[in-house]
Amino acid sequence: MALLQISEPGQSAAPHQHNLAAGIDLGTTNSLVATVRSGLAETLPDNEGHHLLPSIVHYAKDAAPQVGYAAKAQANIDPLNTIASVKRLMGRGLKDVKTTGTRLPYDFVENEDQGMPMIRTVVGDRSPVQISADILNTLKQRAEKTLGGELTGVVITVPAYFDEAQRQATKDAATLAGLNVLRLLNEPTAAAVAYGLDKSAEGVHAIYDLGGGTFDISILRLQRGVFEVMATAGNSALGGDDFDRAIAQWIMQQAGIADDAEHSHIRELLDIARTAKETLSTNESAPLEIRLEEGSVWQGELSNDQFNQLIDPLIQKTIAPCRRTLRDAGLSTDDINEVVMVGGSTRMPRVREKIGDFFKRTPHVDIDPDKVVAIGAAIQADILAGNKPDDDMLLLDVIPLSLGIETMGGLVEKIIPRNTTIPVARGQDFTTFKDGQTAMAIHVVQGERELVMDCRSLARFELRGIPPMVAGAGRIRVSYQVDADGLLSVSAKEETSGVHSQITVKPSYGLQDNEIERMLKESLEYAEEDVATRTLREQQVEADRVINALRAALKADGQVLLKQHEFLEINTALEDLLKVEQGNDADAIKNAIERINDVTQEFAARRMDASIHQAMKGHRLNDFAENE
Numbered sequence: 359m360a361l362l363q364i365s366e367p368g369q370s371a372a373p374h375q376h377n378l379a380a381g382i383d384l385g386t387t388n389s390l391v392a393t394v395r396s397g398l399a400e401t402l403p404d405n406e407g408h409h410l411l412p413s414i415v416h417y418a419k420d421a422a423p424q425v426g427y428a429a430k431a432q433a434n435i436d437p438l439n440t441i442a443s444v445k446r447l448m449g450r451g452l453k454d455v456k457t458t459g460t461r462l463p464y465d466f467v468e469n470e471d472q473g474m475p476m477i478r479t480v481v482g483d484r485s486p487v488q489i490s491a492d493i494l495n496t497l498k499q500r501a502e503k504t505l506g507g508e509l510t511g512v513v514i515t516v517p518a519y520f521d522e523a524q525r526q527a528t529k530d531a532a533t534l535a536g537l538n539v540l541r542l543l544n545e546p547t548a549a550a551v552a553y554g555l556d557k558s559a560e561g562v563h564a565i566y567d568l569g570g571g572t573f574d575i576s577i578l579r580l581q582r583g584v585f586e587v588m589a590t591a592g593n594s595a596l597g598g599d600d601f602d603r604a605i606a607q608w609i610m611q612q613a614g615i616a617d618d619a620e621h622s623h624i625r626e627l628l629d630i631a632r633t634a635k636e637t638l639s640t641n642e643s644a645p646l647e648i649r650l651e652e653g654s655v656w657q658g659e660l661s662n663d664q665f666n667q668l669i670d671p672l673i674q675k676t677i678a679p680c681r682r683t684l685r686d687a688g689l690s691t692d693d694i695n696e697v698v699m700v701g702g703s704t705r706m707p708r709v710r711e712k713i714g715d716f717f718k719r720t721p722h723v724d725i726d727p728d729k730v731v732a733i734g735a736a737i738q739a740d741i742l743a744g745n746k747p748d749d750d751m752l753l754l755d756v757i758p759l760s761l762g763i764e765t766m767g768g769l770v771e772k773i774i775p776r777n778t779t780i781p782v783a784r785g786q787d788f789t790t791f792k793d794g795q796t797a798m799a800i801h802v803v804q805g806e807r808e809l810v811m812d813c814r815s816l817a818r819f820e821l822r823g824i825p826p827m828v829a830g831a832g833r834i835r836v837s838y839q840v841d842a843d844g845l846l847s848v849s850a851k852e853e854t855s856g857v858h859s860q861i862t863v864k865p866s867y868g869l870q871d872n873e874i875e876r877m878l879k880e881s882l883e884y885a886e887e888d889v890a891t892r893t894l895r896e897q898q899v900e901a902d903r904v905i906n907a908l909r910a911a912l913k914a915d916g917q918v919l920l921k922q923h924e925f926l927e928i929n930t931a932l933e934d935l936l937k938v939e940q941g942n943d944a945d946a947i948k949n950a951i952e953r954i955n956d957v958t959q960e961f962a963a964r965r966m967d968a969s970i971h972q973a974m975k976g977h978r979l980n981d982f983a984e985n986e
């Protein structure tokens with residue numbers, strides 16, 4: 359075969375240098391930033407030790423926006439300029455937002471910005487993208503201060519059900535905050551990664567995420583290192599806030615507080631309810647103390663049993679979506695291998711218990727459920743930033759069709775097979791076909807078929823300036839590298855002279871799913887035919903090589919080293935090969951080549967002797983001994 363395959367080592371990544379990368383969970387209620395330090399993924403706290411950053415932004419005249427706890431403190435005082443839950447508005451029109459039943463007490467501007475509602479504040483109209491950028495910027499500052507340098511890139515998580523517009527809005531917010539997005543990652547996938555489920559055997563996992571105001575259930579399937587979202591469901595108006603409300607209502611009944619109490623009083627009650635709820639995650643009961651309007655104080659207690667009674671109906675509401683996703687994925691609870699708990703509300707022991715019962719599995723809860731998404735994102739960011747050796751790659755996207763190179767005879771040599779997860783780098787060594795060959799045409803193709811004409815041509819380039827050598831002596835390393843965004847770079851380098859050349863292409867560009875499908879179907883349909891054609895072409899190329907080499911050898915040494923009858927015998931074998939070479943009979947070509955190899959053995963041996971003799975002329979034997 360013309361371009362000889364010599365080795366196929368997994369090409370190692372660039373020389374080591376640590377890039378600062380972070381994972382960001384941009385949540386509806388809370389956001390976090392995490393990073394991998396000394397091999398360990400951890401969330402980063404602010405100066406006061408808070409890891410969670412409430413996703414709330416407060417705008418005031420002539421001041422920088424306040425984000426997080428400081429903004430939360432303004433919610434009662436300056437509600438119209440204190441924006442919470444902005445994630446619900448990302449990439450959505452006002453109509454969509456209103457029909458989902460979310461109550462957002464803001465002053466919306468009538469005209470939308472890029473399909474999104476603008477909110478009127480004292481500092482002017484702000485878009486959801488801008489508000490999200492303020493949150494991201496706070497996390498960026500926190501990370502850069504803690505890590506002592508600029509972030510090279512981040513991975514930001516989004517709900518699995520986010521559509522293109524919502525994902526694009528998230529990316530835009532990141533750009534506005536001066537962040538380089540390495541990738542957007544689905545929240546459930548991030549949680550699965552945090553638990554190392556990508557390293558485990560193939561399986562189907564349920565990711566149960568109960569946050570502050572939203573509930574999501576996702577069924578993920580892990581196959582060959584890639585997570586596929588099989589089904590998602592949820593309730594965008596069900597979360598921890600509803601639990602707070604249920605408790606607050608119970609308190610009002612117990613303390614005899616009227617339903618029409620003042621807004622600020624209700625807010626206070628909700629805060630007390632939330633504290634009680636969070637206390638009950640680790641205690642048997644929670645003390646309650648309420649200031650009544652007349653100035654007196656009501657004291658009470660919320661027991662675990664009472665609490666469970668209040669929240670069971672809410673937990674029950676999450677079961678129906680769980681059933682639905684299983685049905686959508688065509689699975690039953692028996693098919694689920696692992697259950698992962700995500701979201702602050704899954705800290706409630708009762709939630710863990712009920713969901714464990716439903717799936718008949720003890721859920722994973724070892725990693726803080728409100729940090730687990732950020733931690734998974736950090737692990738992914740660390741890898742995408744190039745801080746891990748190849749074999750530790752976490753891989754979430756695959757190449758839909760094989761990437762290959764054209765070799766002699768119009769054949770395709772696959773360099774990266776289809777379904778290989780990206781990012782990936784693979785190299786292969788090739789050699790020159792002809793004596794004195796100084797250039798090589800590199801043709802990059804995509805597809806499963808054996809012949810170049812049946813595949814898709816992606817790019818062509820040339821490697822020039824190869825020093826003239828005998829055929830087969832050159833070592834040309836061709837490297838294919840596909841980055842996380844699916845961009846392919848191909849480079850070729852002649853190892854002895856160092857001459858090199860390269861090109862970048864986007865392999866999936868313009869390829870629709872149905873085209874990929876068609877190309878795959880064809881490769882199956884023509885598989886047998888293709889293999890036969892390939893064998894024939896390979897024999898033809900080999901015949902070509904043998905003919906060229908033999909002619910050159912005869913020309914150089916035939917007169918001197920061969921007797922007349924030997925010369926005739928070799929020549930007859932050569933003629934025989936020339937006769938069958940262009941035919942369709944691979945076996946006939948193969949036999950003719952074998953015959954030539956037989957009759958030229960002696961000739962080859964004599965040439966070897968002669969060349970050694972030649973090489974040693976003029977050298978003293980010592981020269982060789984010393985060079986050993």
Ligand code: ADP
Nearest residue numbers: 385386387388569570598636639701702703705
């Ligand atoms: P999101 O993903 O929507 O941003 P989080 O995952 O941060 O939200 O969850 C926030 C919710 O978790 C809040 O309703 C909060 O009260 C609740 N939560 C946090 N800690 C606890 C706890 N110990 N027990 C019960 N609920 C908790």
Ligand code: MG
Nearest residue numbers: 385386569701
């Ligand atoms: Mg969340």
